[in-house]
Amino acid sequence: MIQPELIADYQCHIGENPLWHPLEQCLYWTDITRGRLFRYDPATGKHEQCYSSPPVGGFTVQAEGTLLLARADLVPGQLLDHRSVAAVSSLL
Numbered sequence: 027m028i029q030p031e032l033i034a035d036y037q038c039h040i041g042e043n044p045l046w047h048p049l050e051q052c053l054y055w056t057d058i059t060r061g062r063l064f065r066y067d068p069a070t071g072k073h074e075q076c077y078s079s080p081p082v083g084g085f086t087v088q089a090e091g092t093l094l095l096a097r098a099d100l101v102p103g104q105l106l107d108h109r110s111v112a113a114v115s116s117l118l
Contacts, residue, residue, distance in 0.1 A: 033066055034073040043084060049091045056082050063095070 038057035045054045053066045054076075063077035063085070080099040088094050095103040 034064065036064060036075065045085065047087050054093065058083060
């Protein structure tokens with residue numbers, strides 16, 4: 027039987043939306059109320075907070091591998107390099 031294992035302790039208020047990124051082979055999740063997004067790489071054991079700003083209610087992996095963020099400020103954002111976010115309208 028597989029036992030759960032703590033991989034990161036960020037003291038999330040509401041940690042949810044786990045999403046496996048198939049190209050990066052990494053796991054992403056959010057802390058919605060604090061407006062944070064996290065990334066975990068099981069190959070290296072490294073984890074990091076990769077976004078902090080308006081809360082993210084959901085996100086998805088785009089075809090080229092970036093993450094499309096559904097933000098509470100109603101401005102869709104795209105996480106470009108695990109740290110910088112661009113408003114989607116500025117990418118068109």
